[in-house]
Amino acid sequence: xxxxxxxxxxxxxxxxxxxxxxxxxxxxxxxxxxxxxxxxxxxxxxxxxxxxxxxxxxxxxxxxxxxxxxxxxxxxxxxxxxxxxxxxxxxxxxxxxxxxxxxxxxxxxxxxxxxxxxxxxxxxxxxxxxxxxxxxxxxxxxxxxxxxxxxxxxxxxxxxxxxxxxxxxxxxxxxxxxxxxxxxxxxxxxxxxxxxxxxxxxxxxxxxxx
Amino acid sequence: xxxxxxxxxxxxxxxxxxxxxxxxxxxxxxxxxxxxxxxxxxxxxxxxxxxxxxxxxxxxxxxxxxxxxxxxxxxxxxxxxxxxxxxxxxxxxxxxxxxxxxxxxxxxxxxxxxxxxxxxxxxxxxxxxxxxxxxxxxxxxxxxxxxxxxxxxxxxxxxxxxxxxxxxxxxxxxxxxxxxxxxxxxxxxxxxxxxxxxxxxxxxxxxxxx
DNA sequence: CTTATATAACTGACTGGTCAGTTATATAAG
DNA sequence: CTTATATAACTGACCAGTCAGTTATATAAG
Numbered sequence: 001x002x003x004x005x006x007x008x009x010x011x012x013x014x015x016x017x018x019x020x021x022x023x024x025x026x027x028x029x030x031x032x033x034x035x036x037x038x039x040x041x042x043x044x045x046x047x048x049x050x051x052x053x054x055x056x057x058x059x060x061x062x063x064x065x066x067x068x069x070x071x072x073x074x075x076x077x078x079x080x081x082x083x084x085x086x087x088x089x090x091x092x093x094x095x096x097x098x099x100x101x102x103x104x105x106x107x108x109x110x111x112x113x114x115x116x117x118x119x120x121x122x123x124x125x126x127x128x129x130x131x132x133x134x135x136x137x138x139x140x141x142x143x144x145x146x147x148x149x150x151x152x153x154x155x156x157x158x159x160x161x162x163x164x165x166x167x168x169x170x171x172x173x174x175x176x177x178x179x180x181x182x183x184x185x186x187x188x189x190x191x192x193x194x195x196x197x198x199x200x201x202x203x204x205x206x207x208x209x210x
Numbered sequence: 211x212x213x214x215x216x217x218x219x220x221x222x223x224x225x226x227x228x229x230x231x232x233x234x235x236x237x238x239x240x241x242x243x244x245x246x247x248x249x250x251x252x253x254x255x256x257x258x259x260x261x262x263x264x265x266x267x268x269x270x271x272x273x274x275x276x277x278x279x280x281x282x283x284x285x286x287x288x289x290x291x292x293x294x295x296x297x298x299x300x301x302x303x304x305x306x307x308x309x310x311x312x313x314x315x316x317x318x319x320x321x322x323x324x325x326x327x328x329x330x331x332x333x334x335x336x337x338x339x340x341x342x343x344x345x346x347x348x349x350x351x352x353x354x355x356x357x358x359x360x361x362x363x364x365x366x367x368x369x370x371x372x373x374x375x376x377x378x379x380x381x382x383x384x385x386x387x388x389x390x391x392x393x394x395x396x397x398x399x400x401x402x403x404x405x406x407x408x409x410x411x412x413x414x415x416x417x418x419x420x
Numbered sequence: 421c422t423t424a425t426a427t428a429a430c431t432g433a434c435t436g437g438t439c440a441g442t443t444a445t446a447t448a449a450g
Numbered sequence: 451c452t453t454a455t456a457t458a459a460c461t462g463a464c465c466a467g468t469c470a471g472t473t474a475t476a477t478a479a480g
Binding site: 211213214254255256257258261 | 454455456457458
């Protein structure tokens with residue numbers, strides 16, 4: 001293996017190791033995954049892996065903390081930048097199929113859930129720094145729709161959970177149950193329907209919704 | 211340990227072992243869970259455990275296949291026995307808090323998801339014999355509401371997924387993120403809201419929609 | 421443009437501990 | 451005495467983490 005001498009090259013190698021770790025943790029679970037296999041998958045020896053990460057735990061933690069952040073910012077941006085609450089819901093539901101199909105996020109979520117028991121503080125951080133922020137962003141959209149008269153919302157925080165629920169369902173489905181293509185779901189159709197039903201359910205005045 | 215000689219006593223012991231296995235698999239994951247600990251938790255030695263289950267894999271498979279079935283039947287019954295589609299949705303959403311708080315199902319789901327990679331055929335069976343049946347029962351309720359003119363439903367199978375989504379969310383939430391009581395969610399309120407929004411979204415009366 | 425020296429990236433054999441599954445032995449019950 | 455149930459000591463495979471040694475690369479000296 002060519003050596004990584006510059007900081008940039010080392011960072012690249014770190015990324016490759018994280019990707020390899022995700023692949024192995026996802027396929028075999030944290031405990032069954034072998035450090036040797038992770039290293040080999042990234043084209044390195046086990047010893048070299050330990051130059052980049054102190055331990056298997058440290059590798060796991062780095063993996064979880066790395067992947068979610070950019071998507072949280074994307075969601076917060078979509079929620080805040082839209083011209084109206086309705087437009088925000090449109091943008092968010094439109095983004096979900098991409099998030100689920102093209103992002104490592106669903107696999108990371110599965111890995112996190114799988115080994116939650118062994119890493120309670122990672123779970124706590126994830127909840128406060130990822131999930132709570134996403135729920136807050138959506139609740140803010142709903143509040144905004146309520147204030148502007150666009151939407152009828154009783155409990156924005158609780159409603160936000162219902163808005164998010166299909167995202168978790170689709171994420172889990174796509175990485176766990178969609179092994180055989182027979183089980184494939186049309187995410188564009190699913191989230192289009194979700195949006196439509198949400199807007200019906202939250203329509204501000206029932207007589208003249210549209 | 212006193213010997214279990216009658217078939218009933220042996221069955222009781224099997225149940226105790228399955229319960230102990232769920233506890234250990236849930237806490238530590240399949241690979242990290244120790245057969246010795248599972249046996250001890252059920253008040254037996256490891257050797258005795260092997261009198262009841264051939265291998266760790268067999269124990270895992272038995273666990274997954276045992277727990278879901280009665281709940282599937284309960285859901286199918288609730289869906290079919292209700293006098294109307296609206297009543298069925300009422301009964302189903304009312305049942306969910308109990309299902310999540312008082313049955314082992316959420317923990318079994320978490321265990322299944324966690325080690326899905328190692329048991330692809332268990333996952334496939336679970337999908338076809340548990341999930342698909344539940345989705346079909348809900349789709350049937352929606353179809354029924356459509357035919358009777360109670361509900362406006364375009365795509366019952368896709369809609370059924372959206373009906374189920376909050377159940378998975380709550381199940382995962384309750385067993386993974388609800389470690390600290392601060393994060394506790396009021397499931398009765400959540401599913402009451404879900405029902406309300408569903409009925410709004412699917413309201414048949416077309417002078418309000420479109 | 422060599423060649424020598426220094427450095428840090430990298431390797432893989434090894435160790436200590438763990439654990440699934442087996443088996444020799446013990447004992448309760450008929 | 452015989453059989454079914456249970457135990458705990460045992461075995462063999464496996465793997466995280468370590469470390470003594472190897473090698474690619476940078477740079478200084480000739």
